[in-house]
Amino acid sequence: MQFATRVNKVMDSGLGALFAGAKENTISFAGGYPDPATFPQAAIDRAMRDELTARGDASLQYGGSSGAPDLRKWLAAQMTADGMPAAPDDILITQGAQQGIDLAARLFLEPGDGVVVEGPTYVGGLSAFDAYQPTYYEVPMTGDGMDLRALQKVLMQHSVKLIYTVPDFQNPTGVVMSEAKRRALVALANQYDVAIIEDSPYRWLRYSGSPIPPIKHFDTEGRVLFLGSFSKILAPGLRLGWLHAAPALMAALTALKGASDVESPHLNMNAVARYLTTNDFDQHLTQICDLYREKMTAMAEGLARALPACVHFDRPTGGFFLWLTFPEGFDAEAFMADHSLPDAHVAFVPSRILYASHQVKNAARLNFTSSTLTEIEAGTQALGAALTEALDATAKAASH
Amino acid sequence: MQFATRVNKVMDSGLGALFAGAKENTISFAGGYPDPATFPQAAIDRAMRDELTARGDASLQYGGSSGAPDLRKWLAAQMTADGMPAAPDDILITQGAQQGIDLAARLFLEPGDGVVVEGPTYVGGLSAFDAYQPTYYEVPMTGDGMDLRALQKVLMQHSVKLIYTVPDFQNPTGVVMSEAKRRALVALANQYDVAIIEDSPYRWLRYSGSPIPPIKHFDTEGRVLFLGSFSKILAPGLRLGWLHAAPALMAALTALKGASDVESPHLNMNAVARYLTTNDFDQHLTQICDLYREKMTAMAEGLARALPACVHFDRPTGGFFLWLTFPEGFDAEAFMADHSLPDAHVAFVPSRILYASHQVKNAARLNFTSSTLTEIEAGTQALGAALTEALDATAKAASH
Numbered sequence: 177m178q179f180a181t182r183v184n185k186v187m188d189s190g191l192g193a194l195f196a197g198a199k200e201n202t203i204s205f206a207g208g209y210p211d212p213a214t215f216p217q218a219a220i221d222r223a224m225r226d227e228l229t230a231r232g233d234a235s236l237q238y239g240g241s242s243g244a245p246d247l248r249k250w251l252a253a254q255m256t257a258d259g260m261p262a263a264p265d266d267i268l269i270t271q272g273a274q275q276g277i278d279l280a281a282r283l284f285l286e287p288g289d290g291v292v293v294e295g296p297t298y299v300g301g302l303s304a305f306d307a308y309q310p311t312y313y314e315v316p317m318t319g320d321g322m323d324l325r326a327l328q329k330v331l332m333q334h335s336v337k338l339i340y341t342v343p344d345f346q347n348p349t350g351v352v353m354s355e356a357k358r359r360a361l362v363a364l365a366n367q368y369d370v371a372i373i374e375d376s377p378y379r380w381l382r383y384s385g386s387p388i389p390p391i392k393h394f395d396t397e398g399r400v401l402f403l404g405s406f407s408k409i410l411a412p413g414l415r416l417g418w419l420h421a422a423p424a425l426m427a428a429l430t431a432l433k434g435a436s437d438v439e440s441p442h443l444n445m446n447a448v449a450r451y452l453t454t455n456d457f458d459q460h461l462t463q464i465c466d467l468y469r470e471k472m473t474a475m476a477e478g479l480a481r482a483l484p485a486c487v488h489f490d491r492p493t494g495g496f497f498l499w500l501t502f503p504e505g506f507d508a509e510a511f512m513a514d515h516s517l518p519d520a521h522v523a524f525v526p527s528r529i530l531y532a533s534h535q536v537k538n539a540a541r542l543n544f545t546s547s548t549l550t551e552i553e554a555g556t557q558a559l560g561a562a563l564t565e566a567l568d569a570t571a572k573a574a575s576h
Numbered sequence: 577m578q579f580a581t582r583v584n585k586v587m588d589s590g591l592g593a594l595f596a597g598a599k600e601n602t603i604s605f606a607g608g609y610p611d612p613a614t615f616p617q618a619a620i621d622r623a624m625r626d627e628l629t630a631r632g633d634a635s636l637q638y639g640g641s642s643g644a645p646d647l648r649k650w651l652a653a654q655m656t657a658d659g660m661p662a663a664p665d666d667i668l669i670t671q672g673a674q675q676g677i678d679l680a681a682r683l684f685l686e687p688g689d690g691v692v693v694e695g696p697t698y699v700g701g702l703s704a705f706d707a708y709q710p711t712y713y714e715v716p717m718t719g720d721g722m723d724l725r726a727l728q729k730v731l732m733q734h735s736v737k738l739i740y741t742v743p744d745f746q747n748p749t750g751v752v753m754s755e756a757k758r759r760a761l762v763a764l765a766n767q768y769d770v771a772i773i774e775d776s777p778y779r780w781l782r783y784s785g786s787p788i789p790p791i792k793h794f795d796t797e798g799r800v801l802f803l804g805s806f807s808k809i810l811a812p813g814l815r816l817g818w819l820h821a822a823p824a825l826m827a828a829l830t831a832l833k834g835a836s837d838v839e840s841p842h843l844n845m846n847a848v849a850r851y852l853t854t855n856d857f858d859q860h861l862t863q864i865c866d867l868y869r870e871k872m873t874a875m876a877e878g879l880a881r882a883l884p885a886c887v888h889f890d891r892p893t894g895g896f897f898l899w900l901t902f903p904e905g906f907d908a909e910a911f912m913a914d915h916s917l918p919d920a921h922v923a924f925v926p927s928r929i930l931y932a933s934h935q936v937k938n939a940a941r942l943n944f945t946s947s948t949l950t951e952i953e954a955g956t957q958a959l960g961a962a963l964t965e966a967l968d969a970t971a972k973a974a975s976h
Contacts (some may be wrong), residue, residue: 177684177737177769177770177771177799178684178737179683179684179828180682180683180684180685180686180689181686182682183683183828183831183832186828186831186832186835187827187828187831209637209638210637212632212633212636212637215632215633215636215637217628217632217633217636220628220636221624221625221628221629221632224621224624224625224628225621225624225625228617228620228621228624229621232612232615232617232621233612233615233617234813235813236612236615236617236620236811236812236813236814237609237610237612237615237811237812237813238609238807238812238813239813270837271671271836271837271838271840272837272838274835274836274837274838275836275837278835278836278837282580282582282707283579283580283583284577284578284579284580285580286580286581287687289580300834300835300838303831303834303835304835304836306835307682307832307835307836337577337578369577370577371577399577407638411636411637411843412636412637412638412842413634413635413636413637413638413639413841413842413843414636414841414843415837415838415839415840415841415842427587428579428583428586428587431583431586431587431703432583432586432707434700434703435586435674435678435700435703435704435706435707436671436674436675436678436704436707436836437670437671437672437674437675437678437815437837438671438672438674438700438815439815440671440815441813441814441815441841441844442812442813442815443811443813443814443844444841444843444844
């Protein structure tokens with residue numbers, strides 16, 4: 177029984193091995209978990225109960241691959257208000273945004289087809305694409321999103337089917353793509369006949385500044401597939417996300433969803449629709465943003481105090497992550513294995529696995545949402561001390 | 577933006593067009609829905625509430641691609657009791673059994689690889705495989721399961737990676753594979769180095785006779801992937817199924833699950849585990865079987881009264897479906913479009929789309945679980961009358 181060739185690729189993320197050395201008392205900045213304090217547990221309980229009482233038969237039954245009409249209606253209104261006009265039929269409910277990536281890849285990719293990814297990018301995006309055996313073209317991130325000159329060069333030289341981007345508070349860098357780049361990206365997609373996956377699970381988690389219209393706002397030819405998720409703004413344990421795409425794509429995407437898993441759980445979809453229409457969701461988002469802004473600030477200030485001057489980071493304006501850049505030649509993975517985990521008891525995600533090319537080693541992703549303020553303070557201090565020591569040792573070794 | 581070639585295949589099931597002619601007052605024997613009266617709504621409500629109260633933080637959070645430990649533990653014990661010894665780590669929770677088919681296909685299939693399917697087979701199985709562009713080899717069904725001589729001929733002549741079978745109360749024929757064939761099937765798989773997908777969502781819905789050990793019971797080399805589902809025995813709206821496979825396959829399957837949709841909803845998994853351990857599930861199954869036995873009997877007796885003698889069927893001993901065989905040359909699809917839907921107002925699934933080859937037209941699948949006893953009586957009578965008329969007309973036309 178021989179596995180398909182895609183299997184080796186999918187299994188090769190190396191994430192498991194990376195954290196094998198973590199101990200019980202480790203402070204983890206590695207994950208991407210929301211703070212459970214943000215889960216509106218009582219209101220979800222209420223919505224589930226009311227849903228089971230009011231129409232349990234329908235919610236416990238099959239109900240169609242597109243997803244629950246009430247939830248698609250709420251999302252269509254929300255998308256429209258956010259600058260991406262949508263009818264309920266333009267929305268497909270997915271098993272988190274992850275399944276949206278899988279379905280988009282399934283819709284477009286033959287083995288070997290070109291996919292543009294940001295460098296660095298969301299590691300789960302790479303896993304999803306790996307199953308379809310694409311050829312990756314990595315375009316570097318800059319402070320305002322993808323380097324579009326590098327992208328244009330790729331598009332001129334190679335056949336590309338898909339561009340994958342996380343434009344809002346990118347995982348892992350926290351970077352927001354500028355409005356000018358969003359417009360220009362759509363123009364390039366039109367010019368080179370490429371589809372764009374706009375993966376934006378953090379879009380509504382902004383801690384400062386004003387929102388920028390989504391890439392899909394500038395979409396003139398139905399090329400942008402917008403992916404959203406309730407995992408970061410409601411609760412991951414409900415496993416609900418959505419995909420907003422042009423009518424020309426929707427029949428195929430719905431058929432692919434049906435072939436994958438028939439449909440998402442109608443109980444969850446209906447309960448969440450009920451929750452959203454009977455609670456003040458804007459207020460809920462404001463509370464989450466207040467909590468995460470405080471945590472982000474604590475991490476940024478802790479790092480500013482503790483890090484050696486040669487380690488760089490920008491304060492993110494939203495999302496879950498903060499990105500550290502170490503000096504050239506520094507190996508973040510070796511540092512974590514040799515110093516950060518055993519001595520400082522701090523975990524993070526070293527950069528190598530976040531690049532399709534696996535080439536960049538001197539950076540790291542830190543998550544600030546799942547740790548407590550106390551952990552953030554202690555963890556940044558311990559990480560800073562370990563880094564200072566390691567970088568001093570490197571400098572000494574170099575000067576000898 | 578060109579779709580991948582798999583898309584046309586997946587969209588080509590033709591199910592939608594088939595039922596476009598159905599009217600409001602149609603009695604549908606076409607679906608595969610459970611009777612909502614079997615949903616233990618109050619107990620599910622209780623389990624959800626208790627779960628949210630007892631450990632809402634964990635149930636609403638991410639929790640790992642393998643699935644909730646409590647549910648995997650319960651299932652491992654259940655599998656073991658049913659003749660398929662399993663540890664919790666041998667169980668992967670899936671988004672219904674449909675995702676189990678998708679993951680098994682994803683694990684083994686390169687485009688063009690050989691897959692054996694039964695003729696007829698589960699239409700959703702074909703959709704799942706279609707996404708991986710296999711070469712189908714169709715092996716006819718007999719009264720005790722797959723024709724193993726035909727299977728052996730295929731295995732001798734072609735390279736096959738997977739055999740897909742629904743051995744218990746097959747969808748669509750209701751046939752149970754004999755114990756002798758189960759043993760022989762495993763021997764053939766061993767001999768020709770093939771994996772078997774044992775898709776068994778109806779296994780615990782037996783209305784007469786004694787259970788036969790699962791194919792996986794006879795599995796000596798870890799070649800059998802057993803798929804189960806809570807959709808038919810608890811509630812489809814929870815979207816939970818499971819996959820029981822050998823340790824050598826489990827790491828890869830779990831990685832593929834993670835790449836597809838990260839994980840199944842932990843709230844649902846934990847609530848179902850709580851339901852299963854705090855309720856008498858055997859009694860629940862007995863109640864379902866009592867209800868469906870009554871419905872099956874009503875349909876069989878209604879058909880026996882109303883059908884012309886030249887239409888054949890066997891009484892199923894379990895499951896959801898009853899299979900009608902019409903005389904050679906009869907076109908069930910044309911009959912449904914021209915007579916059954918417009919005149920009798922009865923819908924069913926004509927056989928053509930249930931064959932990978934799309935060749936067999938003179939048979940039909942009837943579902944007896946989702947209609948009421950009144951509908952079953954009226955529907956079988958109307959169907960019988962329309963069939964008698966149509967077959968008489970054919971006979972008259974032939975004699976002129």
